[in-house]
Amino acid sequence: MPVLVEEFAVIERSSGPYALVTGPDGALWFTLVHSGSIGRLVPGEEPTSHQLDPECGPTVITVGPDGALWFTEHRAHHIGRITLDGKITEFALPTAKCGPFGIAAGPDGALWFTETAADRIGRITPDGRVAEFPLPATGAFPSAITAGADDGMWFTLNQANAIGRIGMDGAVSLHALPTESAAPVGIAAGHDGALWFAEIGAGQIGRITLDGLITEFPLPDRTSRPHAITPGSDGNQWFTEWAGNRVGSIAPDGTITVLDLPTAGSEPHGITVGPDGALWTALEIGALARISSPRTPAARRDLSARPA
Structure with a gap:
């Protein structure tokens, strides 16, 4: 069945859409890493944005247990929170220059995040209380993080070439990858109860x-x-190929399908299922791309849409 791709320009081309998530309000919320802002897009409507410190470097964004959106500020070393009506709160972290990157809601009602420059996993409650847990590795560059089906948080160690798990008690275990210099980045829980991850250095998708x-x-x-990976509504895992200018899917049996994006050099990063059931990916060239089959309801068009 053919796949349709549409691109929707957001704010300014140089703003750098990086990661995105579907919010509880039926909108896509996304980070703009270069302009230091948080964007919001209801499919078919004009995008809006909320300005932060232009130099803060917002990276990954997720839905919190409180119904707000939570995000990491990689360069400002803060955790941010934005409500559905645009109210922003920022939380300083105990460790200076820790470089927070990945963030995800945990089974304990808190948000868990990675500290790329500090070899720590952090935890923040909705009221802003922070705890940090050291990892048994140095220079590991913990990156993405996600909740597993076992009530643990699973994360990638980009420079330690491993996948880690931290329990709600803070206990950490590490699993070395078979391929040297695989440099895992994105990770997500699969439909099969396993964790699936992207090996940016090896050009592979992994499963643990x-x-x-x-x-x-x-x-x-x-x-x-x-780069990034997410479970799709079709039972497959979908991922972005940052240097290949493609998105792809991998079935539970390992069958891989890839799709070229229409604009050359678009630099796809984050990927998620949108409020309309389609796959959406953030393109660093200044757009969000919508990937759908003919059975997916069409997004209402506006002048910002560029059909493939």
């Missing part, structure tokens, strides 16, 4: 079961630098 069994699936283009 809750008991630590790892399988790796080479992509057709090993130089494509897969």
Whole structure:
């Protein structure tokens, strides 16, 4: 069945859409890493944005247990929170220059995040109380993080070439990857109860079961630098190929399908299922791309849409 791709320009081309998530209000919320702002887009309507410190470097964004959106400020070393009506609160972290990056809601009603420059996993409650947990590795560059089906938080160690897990008690376990210099980045829980992750350095998609069994699936283009990954509504995992200018899907049996994006050099980063059931990905060139099948309801068009 053919796949349709549409691109929607957001704010300014140089703003750098990076990560995105569907909010509880039926809108896509996304980080603009270069302009230091948070964007919001209801499919078919004009995008809006909320300005932060232009130099703060907002990166990953997620829905919190309180119904607000929570995000990391990688360069400002803060955790941010924005309500659906645009009220912003920022929380300083105990460790200076820790470089927060990934963030996800945990099963305990708190947000868990990675500290890339401090070899720590952090935890913040909705009222702003922060705890930090050191990792048994140095220079590991913990990156993305997600909740697993086992009530633990799973994360990638980009420079330690491993996948980690932290329990609600703070206990940490690490799982080394079979491929050297695989440099994992994105990670997400799959429909099958395992964790799926993108190996940006090896051009592979990995899968790890809750008991630590790892399988790796080479992509057709090993130089494509897969970045982010998310479960799709079709039962597959969908991922972005940052250097390959593609999005792809991997079925539970390991079958891989890739799709070229219409604009050359668009630099796809984050990917998520949108409020309309389609896949959406953030393109650093200044747009969000919508990936759908003919069965997916069409987004209402406006002048910012660029059909593929």
